[in-house]
Every structure is written in C-alpha cells, then in structure tokens.
Amino acid sequence: MPDPVVHVAELTKIYKVPEREAGLRAAAKALFKRQTRDVRAVEAISFDIEAGEVVGFLGPNGAGKTTTLKMLAGLLYPTSGDARVLGHIPSKREREYLRRMTMVMGNRNQLQWDIPALDSFELNRAIYRLQRDDYLAMRDELIELLDVGDLVRKPVRNLSLGERMKVEIVGALLHRPQVLFLDEPTIGLDVTMQKRIRTFIDVYNRRHGATVLLTSHYMADVEALCKRVIVIHHGRILFDGALAALADEFAAYKTIGVVLENGGIPLDAYGEVVHNEGDRVSIRVPKTETSRVAARLLAEHEVLDLTIEEPPIEDVIESVFAQPAAQ
C-alpha cells in the first residue's frame, strides 16, 4: 500500500499568549514580570490522507483548522508531533516541497495588488521555476476552467471579491500542485461564485489527481466535494470518517415525514412536530426511537407515504460544535 500523501501523528501546536488584568497597576507589574498563558490550538491530532482524496476539515472558529493547515503548509512550526506531506517535513520548508503544494486562504490576497494578475502569474512562473511551455499550458487551462480570460488583464485591486478569488486560485495552481490546502476558499462569495469554485476544485482534483484538504463554513462546499470529513474542536479531532457517517455518530434525532390519508390529526404524542401542512407532517424523534415511532405511525394511522431522513448536515455539525471541551 502506498504511503499516505498527508501523514499527521500527535501533531500539537501551543501558542504562548501574554495576558494581564486591566488597569495601570497590572500594566506596571507586567513591565517587570510578564504573565503568559499556553493556548493549545492543536492537541495531539493524528490522521492520514491518501492520494487524490478530497477531505473536509471542519470545526468552529478557533477550533484549530487553520493552525493545522498552516503547519502542514510549512508556515507554522509545530510544538511537537510529526507531520509529513508527500514525504516531506513541512516545517523544513524544502524547496521541492513548496513546489508541490499550495495553500489558498480565502481572506488573503497573494497576488500583486496594483498590477494585472497576468503579471503576478509571470512572477509565479519565475518563483516556481516553471518551463515556459508548461506554464503557458497550465495558465491557459486554468483561465479557461475558471472563465477569467477578461479579468486577468485588470489590476487586481479593481476586481470584485469573487473575481479576485478566482484569479487567486489560478495563481496558486500554476505550478500544478499535488496537494491543495484550501482555507475557506469560498468565504464571502455569492452562491453562484461558490458553486463555480466548487465545480472547479472538483474538476482539478479529477483531472490532476490532486489531494485536497478543505476547510469551509459552507456545508454545501463540503457536501459537494468531500466524501470524508475530519471534525476538529478545541484542538482535538472529534470525528474522522465518511460524511454520511457523521450524522450516525452525532445526530441525536431523525426526521420522520409522513403523508396521511386524513390530515389534521395531532401527532405531538409521537415526537416534536416541526412541520404540519395539511396531510404532510414532519416529526423530529430521538434517533434511537425512530423505528418504534415509525412502526406506531404505520400501525395507528392511514399512512400514504413515510420517509426517514437524517437531519441537515448543518444541524449535525452544530451539535458537534456544541460539545464542551474535554478536560
């Protein structure tokens, strides 16, 4: 079996954060004796990602997602633990490693602000030491895929957020990276633009066999792209598995939808009625009670149709995030 593209074992990052009480006295005291607190941003996390996988890395703000991505991209030096990507130790920041990966940060501009993106692409060609033919072929392919032919000639500062994100992605992929760390690539974009970028990531992954680790607060991104998700909270991994299995693990309830022969019957005795419109009723029931409640409904009423649904992924994630930090 080939080695995983991303291998993370017991990876930890602890920040030392200065802190003091408010007020002049505390300020004067801090002049002589600084107080710091250890913030365990990422705590002994472990996972592997195989070649070509697209993995969603989920967690609320401050969970440790971006810190993990930055350690894997070689931006941050881990406090302890082991991280290897494509066989390289990211913190060594070897040239060959940096040529094989990319990181796109949705809220950051990495292109030259005052000049057209084409000039920044040319600069990236020189930085990544790309052969001109390879560079031109890749550049044109990406420009076509993202449909940004008319944008790359405008100064970056004149582009809208969505337009800028698209040209940012072109710039970040010119060197055909094998590993993509995407940190909220669709943040702040409208639905159409989100979909466009989502589709692009999917096509790039298929066409180039790239491995993708994606963070996003938009579940639509995750559902469209990731078969597997890793959920991190308070710096620890809470779940690592198929997206479909996430609800099994964390959803406390399911939703039973019924279409009745005779509408208007009160069904509150079966669970929490979340929707009641004529003969169509949706009832939220505890997961463990689902089969029993469904059987009762079928036995006690004239049911024309019955469906059992997992809760929306947003609700599942919300329930995961609501978990308190482990002591």
Add this chain to the structure above:
Amino acid sequence: MSVDVARLPEAGRWRSLYDFYLTTMRTAIASQLQYRVTNYFYMLGMIAEPVVYLVVWTTIAKDQGGAVNGITTGEFAAYYIVWTLVRNMNIVFGAPFWEWRIREGRLAGDLLKPMYILHYDLAYFAGWKFVVVVLWLPIAFGLSAVFHPTLSPTPLEIVVFICAIWGAYLVRSMFQGTIGMLNFWTTRGAAVFDLYMATEMLLSGRLVPLQLMPEWVQTLANFLPFKWTFGFPIESLVGNLSTRDLLLGLCAQALWIGIGLVLFKVAWSSAIKRFVSVGN
C-alpha cells in the same frame, strides 16, 4: 493524471535565479509605474532633507569665505545632490516594513512560495530603484542648476560609485532586515530601528559629511557599517579618494555585506520558528 511539477526539468540554478531577479524587478517596476503622481510627490519629499542640509552648509561656507573645513560650496552642492541618489538607492525593506508584512498577512503568502525571502526583497526593491533613478534625473538637473555643484569624477570613480551604491543597498538590506527580524519577538521592533537610524544619521555621513566630524568619530565610523552605506558611495564620486581607498571601500562593503548576511540568516532561521501567523 498530470505530471508532478517537481519532477519537471528546471532551468539551471543560476539561470533560474537570474530569471527570478529579472521578473521580480519587472513586476516591481510595473507596480511602481501605477502611481506616477505619488512617485513624484515622494521624490519631492525625499529631497527636502538634503536641500535643508545643503542650504545650511552653503550659508555657513559663504560666511566663512567660501569653504568649511576645506569643503567649498560647490563641493557641498555635489555632496548633497549625489546624496539624494544614494539615499534613494539605499532605501530598503526595514523594520517597519517587516512589521507591516507580518501584521497584514503578506509574509504568510510569501512563505508559501519556494523562494528565499531575502532574494525576493532584494530583487523587488532593486526594480523599484530603476523607477526612482529615472524620476531623480530631472530633480538632479534642477538642483544642479540652482546650487552649481563641483563635480568632475574620473571613469574609475564612476565605476566604483555604481558598485558602491549597490553595495550600500546590500549592506543596508542585510542590517535592516536583521533588525526587522525583531518583529518576530516583539511588536515594538521599531524602537530598535529608531536607535539604528539615529546612529546611522550621525555616523554615516547622512547628516553631515564625515570629514566635518571630530577625528574620533571618523575613526569609529570606519569600523561600523553605517559609513559604507552613505559617506563612502558619495565620497567615491565627489571626493578625492585614492584608488587604494576606493578599492578598500568596496572591500569594506563586501565585508559588511557578508557579516550582515550571516546575521540575517541566523536571525531568520530562529525567527521563522516563532512565526505565529495568527489571524492571517
């Protein structure tokens, strides 16, 4: 499935480095040309400082019969007009820039790329210099018309001057870059930077030509890097340095570039481990 780019043939190392410098410089020039009016206002602001020095020293020289300590009004004019070029040439990415770069998250973007950050900074600002020199020319002509400099350099002095202004750029880049590394330890690295600038002001020939300073200051200046970033490049063109002094000056610059490079590398390798990149 695509070919892994890391396994694609690269151009040779030196050729790639040359290509990188050229492309980065072109990018810097293109960026700089976006702001024509700003550039001119910047240049006008930049000449205010030497013009003040020039007016003061010219007035003193006239009061003292046309010279101060052997420096005539024409030589003062030459000194401070060349000063304007040297000053622009040795503007580098200093501590305040490093503070901005870290705070604004630009460093995170730069670190993702397979390049040594010092190369990028040197190349980028080197490109910027070309725009500055073009803008400087009419200003130099204007100042010459008003202050009548005495300037008759030999071909050797011109060659040494050209090398020396780039040498000064490199010396300053190394030392200011090293001070910039303090931003990884403290958010107030500017305090040390200000101390450096004040020392430089006095010991470099920026405020006053060094030959007007006390003997002991001149001796001290010989053993510090500052003189080689201002006084020496200017003197190489406007002074009467012997061939030996000219070549020794270039050697001193080379030495300080080497020392600065070692300091920068040591500071950088330690600083990068402290980079937190929070919120960027």
